[in-house]
Amino acid sequence: xxxxxxxxxxxxxxxxxxxxxxxxxxxxxxxxxxxxxxxxxxxxxxxxxxxxxxxxxxxxxxxxxxxxxxxxxxxxxxxxxxxxxxxxxxxxxxxxxxxxxxxxxxxxxxxxxxxxxxxxxxxxxxxxxxxxxxxxxxxxxxxxxxxxxxxxxxxxxxxxxxxxxxxxxxxxxxxxxxxxxxxxxxxxx
Amino acid sequence: xxxxxxxxxxxxxxxxxxxxxxxxxxxxxxxxxxxxxxxxxxxxxxxxxxxxxxxxxxxxxxxxxxxxxxxxxxxxxxxxxxxxxxxxxxxxxxxxxxxxxxxxxxxxxxxxxxxxxxxxxxxxxxxxxxxxxxxxxxxxxxxxxxxxxxxxxxxxxxxxxxxxxxxxxxxxxxxxxxxxxxxxxxxxxxxxxxxxxxxxxxxxxxxxxxxxxxxxxxxxxxxxxxxxxxxxxxxxxxxxxxxxxxxxxxxxxxxxxxxxxxxxxxxxxxxxxx
Numbered sequence: 001x002x003x004x005x006x007x008x009x010x011x012x013x014x015x016x017x018x019x020x021x022x023x024x025x026x027x028x029x030x031x032x033x034x035x036x037x038x039x040x041x042x043x044x045x046x047x048x049x050x051x052x053x054x055x056x057x058x059x060x061x062x063x064x065x066x067x068x069x070x071x072x073x074x075x076x077x078x079x080x081x082x083x084x085x086x087x088x089x090x091x092x093x094x095x096x097x098x099x100x101x102x103x104x105x106x107x108x109x110x111x112x113x114x115x116x117x118x119x120x121x122x123x124x125x126x127x128x129x130x131x132x133x134x135x136x137x138x139x140x141x142x143x144x145x146x147x148x149x150x151x152x153x154x155x156x157x158x159x160x161x162x163x164x165x166x167x168x169x170x171x172x173x174x175x176x177x178x179x180x181x182x183x184x185x186x187x188x189x
Numbered sequence: 190x191x192x193x194x195x196x197x198x199x200x201x202x203x204x205x206x207x208x209x210x211x212x213x214x215x216x217x218x219x220x221x222x223x224x225x226x227x228x229x230x231x232x233x234x235x236x237x238x239x240x241x242x243x244x245x246x247x248x249x250x251x252x253x254x255x256x257x258x259x260x261x262x263x264x265x266x267x268x269x270x271x272x273x274x275x276x277x278x279x280x281x282x283x284x285x286x287x288x289x290x291x292x293x294x295x296x297x298x299x300x301x302x303x304x305x306x307x308x309x310x311x312x313x314x315x316x317x318x319x320x321x322x323x324x325x326x327x328x329x330x331x332x333x334x335x336x337x338x339x340x341x342x343x344x345x346x347x348x349x350x351x352x353x354x355x356x357x358x359x360x361x362x363x364x365x366x367x368x369x370x371x372x373x374x375x376x377x378x379x380x381x382x383x384x385x386x387x388x389x390x391x392x393x394x395x396x397x398x399x400x401x402x403x404x405x406x407x408x409x410x411x412x413x414x415x416x417x418x419x420x421x422x423x424x425x426x427x428x429x430x431x432x433x434x435x436x437x438x439x440x441x442x443x444x445x446x447x448x449x450x451x452x453x454x455x456x457x458x459x460x461x462x463x
Contacts, residue, residue, distance in 0.1 A: 003405065004408055007404055007405045007406070010404050010405075011404050014401060014402070014404060017400070018399065018401070020392055021396065021397075021398070021399050021400075024337075024392075024394070024395065024396040024397075025396050027337050028337050028395070028396050030337075031336070031337040031338035032338075034338070034341075035338065166399070167399055169398070170398035170399070171396065171397065171398055172395060172396055175396065
């Protein structure tokens, strides 16, 4: 076998290993969130993938995600996502220079339930922001953000989110202190 | 004893069989000393409150393993748990541990309206309790799954079935398969070392961070239009069927307006129902 062939196999194996590690990370978040009373929404972790021979760039996902709801807080939607690269439509506010883990909270307002008024692209929220530093700083929606971003696509009244380099998460303790705890504080603030 | 699996001789479906996993784990610990296998495994089994009642287990004088025994105690629905472990301690005390193992599937039976416990764990506990009472043993039901955290919902359903049918509560201990590579990672025993390799191969670990090793660049790329190998004759494709005249036509119902200044140019009516 040629060296190129071996290296292609190595690369593919590493992609599968990356998927397995990411799955474990997200399942660990699920488990912690469930302990806090937040139910994970389905088993889905990817979207926008394509099986078409004409869309090879969409064969591999660019974002992995988990969403969480809570019957005691029907207007709140929480999420944790992993952004693996630039948006294929080129709509991110800044270039993604390394994989990011992001988390956020959408507040649909007191008179409104989350129900069906959200979609998987909400997991890309952090990517759409400008002036990110990716060091865990909290970004909040500015007044009138829905009008600017397209109200029919973004139904929530407000959002808060943060993002970190994915590689800064190296064990379950990091998931707890860097993701789950700050995420729950976003909601309670 | 795990060579075929370690060499990848099984299909994914075969590797995912929970009976194979059960056999690997309990078959392996059956052949090593209690101190090397059974005691460390049982020590990590926990209740929902995090307590580990078998942590101090020692002074074992005898252990008997029965794999997939059929149990049908008087007044109980029959069941077939994965393993029944009878432990005799040096002081004569008897412990009876029923193991129910799950990997990629859930419980095999749920609560029903009958008067006997029918949920899988509930009826297994019912049989275990009756049997333990008969031979003066202390009963424990050990539920082993691939979950990352305590499977509260499933266990509460079983407890609820048992309580509803007029009985006292169930003492269920839980352990994750994922914990075994950690429990046994320092083992010097060759059988246990291989067991850990098999478990890791099956992805039965907790999150351990990302490990990306160096991959050399490769220069391969497909060049459209270049077949890459010599052909003795030009490639010819001939069509031997007569095209059928198709009357059906797709009727365009509406014109799609693109709005490039918004994130999502097309309004998508379709949604996943939640």
